[in-house]
Amino acid sequence: MQVILIQDVNNLGGAHELVNVKSGYGRNFLIPSKMAVEANPSNLKQLEERKKQLAKKEEKLLAEFNSVVSVLHESPLKIGAKTGTSGKIFGSVTSVQIARAIREQKGYEIDRRRIHIIDDVKELGNYKAKIDFGKGQEVEVDFEVIAE
Incomplete structure (x- = not known):
């Protein structure tokens, strides 16, 4: 049958x-x-x-x-963080901050649960995060942590 x-x-x-x-x-x-x-x-x-x-x-x-991927790859996101005198940041950068930066700087609303930070972000500098759009479609996004 x-x-x-x-x-x-x-x-x-x-x-x-x-x-x-x-x-x-x-x-x-x-x-x-x-x-x-x-x-x-x-x-x-x-x-x-x-x-x-x-x-x-x-x-x-x-x-x-x-179209979203091309906008995300245009330039790295800039995320401000409070730092000590040695350049280490207080706390760490989270997916919530990255989602907020994407919304403010690129104009796209991405759920924070889809963002995975590859490295621990404890100092100023350049880092990468992965965004999972589902169905096996992932994209790496560069972001830069700068002093506030």
Whole structure:
């Protein structure tokens, strides 16, 4: 029996996939629990349309991702920090400060939980951070810690 998965099912497949399953599994579990629908001609047509829409959406997201990356790579972010006499900063630079700097200097709102600082930032200087945009798309951003 062929079914079209509506949502991800462990050990079977992802959403919007056409899979072969045993008749009892499809009729008694997948279809009643709204995890799948039967693969008849009208549902297959809907699946193709849905895939086209997802492809357009993915293309639009990729174009937006590329524009954000180009803006982030134009120049390094500048983050101010209070320092002692030896150049060491009080505390350290966090992802919250980097997210605020991106919002103020570049004009993009990025969630702080997506930002990962590669090195410990305890002194003035240049550092790198990774921003995870999801679906395996990461970008490295340079930032400079300067005295406030």
